[in-house]
Amino acid sequence: MKHLLRELLERSISDLGEAKRALHCDPDLSLSNAISTLKSANVGSLVVVDGAKVVGIFTERDVLMKCALQDIPWGSAKISDFMTKNPTCVQRFESIGNVLVKMNEGKFRHIIIVDSYGNLEKVISQREIVDYILKIFLAPDPK
DSSP: OHHHHHHHHHSBGGGGOOOOBOOEEOTTOBHHHHHHHHHHHTOSEEEEEETTEEEEEEEHHHIIIIITTSOOOTTTSBGGGTSEESOOEEETTSBHHHHHHHHHHHTOSEEEEEOTTSBEEEEEEHHHHHHHHHHHHTSOOOO
16 A cells, blocks of 8 residues: 555646646736635635736635735725735646645645746645545555
8 A cells, every 4th residue: 555655646746637727817806806706616726827927826715814804995905915925836747745745834725737837727726636546545446
């Protein structure tokens, strides 16, 4: 089993398959629209891009830790004032193990996948990684 886990962690993050394309927005999006987008799309993160460049990520954790119980003009406040700036990004060839280490060290649950030019491709969540690993470990043994 230890060998299987090591082999899984050495696989490329792209082996997780086709994750949903990341929802993204402009830094000037209002806070109320950002939260509404998270809720209506039932996702935990919104990548903030300036042109094609990733400049931040806005997550459900940002809503709780930076916005909740604050006297904020929700309709006019900009997401750029509450997002996590310069988020950690990886490329699709990064190993699952390295991605998990980065997520653990950075204490975040979503990581952005970018192409070789730094342009947004998708977002992977810890839940997607765990689901992938469990699917393999819980699969019936081939006879």
